[in-house]
Amino acid sequence: MGLTLYPAIDLKGGQVVRLKRGDMREATVYSADPAAQARLFAAAGFRWLHVVDLDGAFAGRPANAGAVQAILAASPGLPIQLGGGIRSMGTVEAWLDQGIRRVILGSAALKNPQFALAACRAWPEQIAVGIDARGGMVATEGWADISTMPATDLARRFEDAGAAAVIYTDIDRDGMLGGVNLEATLALARAVRVPVIASGGVASLNDLASLTAVAHEGIEGVIIGRALYDGRVDPAKALALAEGGSIGG
Template identity: 40%
Template structure:
């Protein structure tokens, strides 16, 4: 797997538009396009092997709000889609799997309602990615607005024996800031878990991607990249598969 396959482009949807937030702040929004479907197709054309879609409205409101846009994206592209944002019930997850989403990212629900979370994992084995959003060394939930008492590893260990796909580790303090990813934190998690880890947050250059790529042997599967792709700091079409 080359660098191109390692990068998972992010399509974050807010108010029907493709956007990026700065450090998880819902008021610090940059709009990159009015049509998330076209942007998703663009990343596929440039060689992306899978996509990471986030419903930001859903993350803040507790249930998916941009269902029809996600449905259209899945219909119009042929690469796998992982989706997160507001998946706080079995029914919400089922609806996404039914429209063809390959994997779902669940964070808040895993913390708040383990019974419902286990029901989802049992119904959809190897389809669930546990979202670990870290803020100042602790896991944050509810669209990053509320901090828990768990460190990322403590939180992840609760689910590592389950039939999940793996983990998505986001350093919220770096997200959308292009200040470099949390390489050590990502490595530490991956080394101590059985399931793969996807990194997220802070990537600003191809050098940042290469640092994470070197952690593949420890179980780092890929990296979600948003702003650096949208602003041309990383050009997907120029990378090798």
């Protein structure tokens, strides 16, 4: 069983950025052209894109719609999962109608579970639940608020609702290139029946090898951001490894 690789395109002010630990003040700009970045990832052979409207996550409504639409136009046929500021059934429907394959509900999953569950049931296998955690507790509002809800408890709410996946992000590792929190990610995957996508901290092919080795336990994929942009992870080697190869090729 292989691992799906999701290259990340995080949007802030219409530009492609990466944050450190979710801090909007710690943004590194990698491209002023999100559509061009999407074309690069498509040309490299990636089969999905992971797009986040960072401004939208903080504002509670879409804020980089133009950039998202440009990405859609630049990568026809490449499935995209999109998160950030999606808080209503109307917004979910609008994005799916425009061609987004999978919508990610993050803060709404905790703060408005009725909506999130209704969306999962209305669009089976087209909604991913984004669970961002610090110290095992769910964080919301662009990671600005830490709740008292354990990540595993939140994931279990969506087991029977038709969610496509749970995207689990360890905030303390996100953008820090410190390695994936394999222990916490695997514990969540073992605790729930929904496939888990790992996020946060990927720094090398070794991280991908560790995840690929346990993919059969419920880890469906991994999101890669800074390590791709900084050249620490070679796309061709990463894709080969995720499909069952070895680090040495």
